Amino acid sequence: MxxxxxxxxxxxxxxxxxxxxxxxxxxxxxxxxxxxxxxxxxxxxxxxxxxxxxxxxxxxxxxxxxxxxxxxxxxxxIAVGQKLHPIQQCFLEKGGAQCGICTPGMILATHHLLEKYPQPTLLQIQEGLAGNLCRCTGYTRIFDAVQAAANQPGKP
Amino acid sequence: MSEPTQPGPLFTVGSSPLRKEGVAKVMGQAKYVDDITLPDMWFGATVRSTIARGRIVSITFDPAIPWHEFTIVTAADIPGENTIVHLTKDHLCLAETHVNHPNEPILLLAHPDRAVLPAAVAGVQITYEELPGVFTIEESEAPDAPAIWEPAPEDALHSQEKNVFKTYLMESGEAASLETIFANAAYIVEGEYRTGAQEQLYIENNGVIAEAFRAEDGSLESVKVQGAMQCPYYLVHALELVFKLPEEKCRVIQTETGGAFGGKEDFPSVIGSHAALLALKSGHPVKICYDRAEDMAGTTKRHPSRSRHRTAVSKDGKILGGEIDFALDGGAYVTLTPVVLSRGTIHAPGPYHWPALRVRAKAMATNLPPHGAFRGFGAPQSIFGTERHMDKIARVVGITPEEMRRRNLLAVGDRTATGQIIHDTVDMQQMLTRALTESGYHAKREEFARTNPTSTIKRGVGFATFLHGAGFTGSGERRLNSLVKMIVDAKTGNPHILVSSTEFGQGTNTILCQVAAEVLGIPYDEVFITQPDTKIVPNSGPTVASRTAMIVGKLVEQTAIKILAALQPYGYEIGNTFEQFKKAAIAYGIEHGDVNVEARYQSPGDIFWDDEAYRGEAYPAYAWAVYVAEVAVDTSTYSATCTDFYALQEVGKVLHPVLAKGQIEGGVAQGIGYALYEKCVWQRGHMANNQMTNYIMPTSADLPPLHVAFEEIPSIHGPFGAKGIGELPMDGPAPAILNAIEAATGIAFTEVPLLPEDIFERMTANGNTGGSEDLNPSIDRDTRVESVA
Known part of the structure; x- marks a missing residue:
């Protein structure tokens, strides 16, 4: 030990x-x-x-x-108390979470991506999240959530 | 029939309120089974067979391991029957004398320390007398094949042939005249098409926690299992037999479930029974959560298939008659295979009019782990063959794939191959026009015809037209006899929906609450759904078969209508506020307690199904679709990529547009994986690539833009006109993509998955190889194409 x-x-x-x-x-x-x-x-x-x-x-x-x-x-x-972080809020609103099992990792990957690219292109999002597999969504709603989060004040 | 859906504008159905359990999920607070720890909980592991088929000769325990610390369970410890019941009892809970597939469970171990279990599993040495196995449909059906599976003599469900789990014969129209029809046809087009196994690959592996409770005299009183699953009552029924307990003593709770796709339909009956056996013997709660390698090697997958088509076609491309032989590889035990075969059989004719048709279907036993449910449930397999074959017929006749469909598509008032009259006012001709226009199909075809000759990247566009039945097949819904309850809490005024229908990402919680809120005229946020716990919720049937929105949703609608009727005398009516609803509920409560209503499924009077002849209303309703795929095939690297995807479907009323699009996009992604990436590599029945490292599912960088469009024709069968949606998107992508690859390369590939190495083999081989047909359609060597007119 x-x-x-x-x-x-x-x-x-x-x-x-x-x-x-x-x-x-x-x-x-x-x-x-x-x-x-x-x-x-x-x-x-x-x-x-x-x-x-x-x-x-x-x-x-x-x-x-x-x-x-x-x-x-x-x-x-990531959340501040019970108040959702803008990334979490966007995943919730855009349908970026389905079964939810990949969601914590996906949200952290998004957090990391938006630190690096505050206004990421679709290609940067696709590559930035390529290490996080999601079997439910086909990723489209996740891309929407990331783009929405990039346009939120107070992110990442 | 139930009361008609109320007219008027809708306030929550058709909008996209936040997913009920969404906040917990985005915060990482949702509790999946592996996130739950019970006091004094132990961990379980499974000792599995290392061979495909044989007799167990000896079991020895490595003396270096302190076995006294472990609980060891064998078949001898089973208090009831050694069976995992689905349709039959051939599937053992734990192997006794023989094993019939690799990774078959033989022994169970439990220990308080999870970390010591892998070494203990490895420390159990089992020797076998090996017996010959069969690993493909062809090996299983060979006349000299070893009999690896035989039905119990009294078992009427099955064919009495060696290695045959189930057969169906579906005949329609002038099937009796098929010989004459073939003799007089302008063309006879034959083709053979194959699909491989596919892993569900939910990101949360199968897992459960079980407890066993003893009475004061030490006898077993009850068992309780919680975990990831789709169908809590399936597990209840499995436990009843394994533990010889009445239904009410087998309690099952669904925990938050991290994806399922059919992979948690039948398999939880296995892992749930195992954990409960360990709990009973150890006296501790026992958790079994598989790791990825064990889950992939040991649990169910999509059935591999073979479809053989022989079609009589007129000079102008009208189908005159056809024969389809459809075969599935069922794996080592029956499990759900007959039902999968049934759906595959009924979907084989596709959305076309067949004046005469004979479908012969069979499911063969092999020494692979049992194949099971996976989104689409047999339909993606048979539709793949049919949609590839339609493009082939077009090529032979010399018309476009579009024209081929247009001349044969079903229309309102036509009969499907089971004789069902199409009542939905769906217009597939118009849908085809819309899909080809919005996807830019014609412009792309022209463009690629221009650019391909001078490019090493060959581009193409192809499509598939198809339908998918919602709900259980045939008389299935009548047999399920589903029950839904709704309770209005007399203190808070909040309605609670009680169903065994489970949420595993697809949106059950959300859409059912929307339906109830809409009927009751109260805000979506005030309606709750109870966690599926069989001690509390009634059996609303399994969460499968695209039945939840349509069948269970309709029952939720009916319970809500009863709530309205109950509260009306207490002063609530539509148009009032939630405060008034609450006031009425409280007033009702003073006299009667909680408002407590239920609704049971009643088969619509006009639905008839003949299980013997396979005639009648196969499904209450169908969803209809046209999917268009664009591909790029790199002739230097031999890789095929789907570069654009357009999905148009008619699914009745869309209850929640964001969830509905999510269902289609997710299903299309799985379909693209099925077509181009996901290959199970079998070595004598063992999945050799049982890791995410070498079983490749699409990542965010692999998928094309997914364009999703809906047409909405309200159906009388679902709440507010909704039909099923979950499985549909799995059916279309694979044939659309291979049709596009044929358009791009001129090579008619006939098998999925189609990986770069398969394309390489075909493009570099002299002459024909498996998995494709000849480059030049005019010299079709594999198929007999006759022009007798």
Missing amino acids: TTITFTVNNESRTIEAPPMKRLLDVLREDLHLTGAKEGCGEGECGSCSVLMNGELVNSCLVSALQAEGAAITTIEG
Whole structure:
């Protein structure tokens, strides 16, 4: 077991975990933040996406040890209290969430994308979200949600 | 029939209110089964067969593993019957003496620490005496094939032939005169078309948590399973047999479900029974959540198919008669295969008029894991063959694919192949015109004819015309006898809808609340839907077959009408405010308590279906569609890409435009995957590419612009005129895309999925290879094309 100290959603956390425990499991099991989902366990589907020092990572491919000292943002850290973040609001209004299992990762990927490209082109959106699989929507409503969010004040 | 839908402007039906459970989903607060932890919960795992078919000789346990820490369940621990009941009882809950497919469950393990389970599963060594297996339809139907499946002698449901799960014979029109019709036809066009298995690939794998409760004397009292599923009552019925318990002692709760597409229709009966067996023996709640590799290798997929067409055609391209042989690979056990075969059979004729038709359908056993439900349920398979074949007939006759359709499309008042009269005032001729115009089909054809000869990128445009029946086939809805309840809370005045119909992304919660709100004349936000828990909700039937909006929605409408009638004496009528509704509910409550009403499905009097002859009203209503695909085939890399997609459909009243478009776009995306990306690679019955890394579904960068358009002709069968919509979009993309690829390349590919390596083989091969027909349609070697006129 290793002691890991890191910041999760702006809160400093210290946990005891095997050094190679997946960040995904640390978040879900140790910190009870179940918004990040396991879809494939091999970095293909992106439903475990979180932000790590501002970069979008698959938390199933990050070990606890690698998270030492890092600043992690999960879906639970995106809304302000019960008030939805503009990206969340746009996903809700545009039909960007169907079954919802990819949605937390998709919203974090969008957050990351809009940091990089505040007014993304469709191609930038398509490429920016290509690491996050959605089986329900065919992505069209998600693109709509991202474009709507890009035009919101107060984003990302 | 029920009361007619009220006239007048609608205030919530037809608009797009926010998804009921949407806020929880976008906040990451929605609780899927793997997000739930119960006190003292253990974790379960499954020991599976490593071979396709054989006798179990020995089972040994690696002494390095502390087995005393584990709970181990075998078939001997099953208190009731060792079966997962669907239509028959051939499917065992746990293998006993023999295995019939790779990854068949044999033993179950549970342990408090999830992390130790993979090593324990690997520590159970099973030896087998291997028996010969069959892995394709052809191997299964070969006269000298080993008998891998035989029906119980008393089982009337099945054919008595070796390896045959089910056959249907559907004859219509002058089928008895087919020989004469063929003898006198200007053309006889034959073709063979194949489709592969497809993985549902919901992003949330199958998972459940089970609990078993004992009475004071230690005997089993009840079981409870919660998890990802489409059909809570299917699992109830499976548990009844496995645990020898009455229905009311088997409680099932659907948790938020992360995609399903049919993959959580029948399979939860397996994993739910397994977890409950471990819970019973261990004395702990037990969670089983498969990882991706186990889910892909061990659970159901879309049935592979083969369609053989032989069509008699007149000189001017009118269908005179036809024979269609439709075959499915069912996998190792019957499960839902006869029903899938049925839908495939009925959809095989497509939206065309057949003066004479004979469809022979059969489902064969193979030593693959059982194939199961997947959006479309047999129809995408048979429609693929038919729509490819229509383009072939056009080519042989020398008319355009459009003209071929125009001369044969069904019209109002015509009869379908089952003899059903088309009552909906749908005009497929006009829909075809609209679709080809709005998609720019004709202009594109001209443009590509000009540009293709000088380009290494060959572009093409193709389309498919099709229909999809909503609701259970034939007498299915009558047998389901669905029940819906609605309760108005006498304290808050809020109506609550009680159904076993589940939400897994498609919008059940939202549309049913819209329907109730519309009838009651109160805001959508004031109507609630109860989480499906079989202790609380009635059996409104399974959430399958594009039946929820139409069938269950109609029952919700009827309960709401009863609520209105109950509250009217207490001063509420349409046009009043919610405050007045609430006041009336409270006044009613003082005298009677909550308003509590129910509505049961009643078959419309004019619907008749003959299960033996396959004649009559196959479905209460059909959705109709024309899908147009544009493709680019790169002759340097041999990759085919869908570059534009247009989908026009008539689905009755669209209850919620945003959700409806989402259904079509999502279905089209799965259809594009079915056509161009998603290939299950089988090695002796084992799915070799059981990972997202090498089973490729479309990403956001792979899909073309998806243009979705609706026509709305209200149907009397659904609430406010709605029909089914969920499965329809799966049917059209694959044939439209392959028709477009033929237009682009001149190669008539006949199989999906069509991957670059398949295109490479065909384009570089000398002579003909499997999966396509000859480059030059005028020398059609594979098919007998005769001009006898």
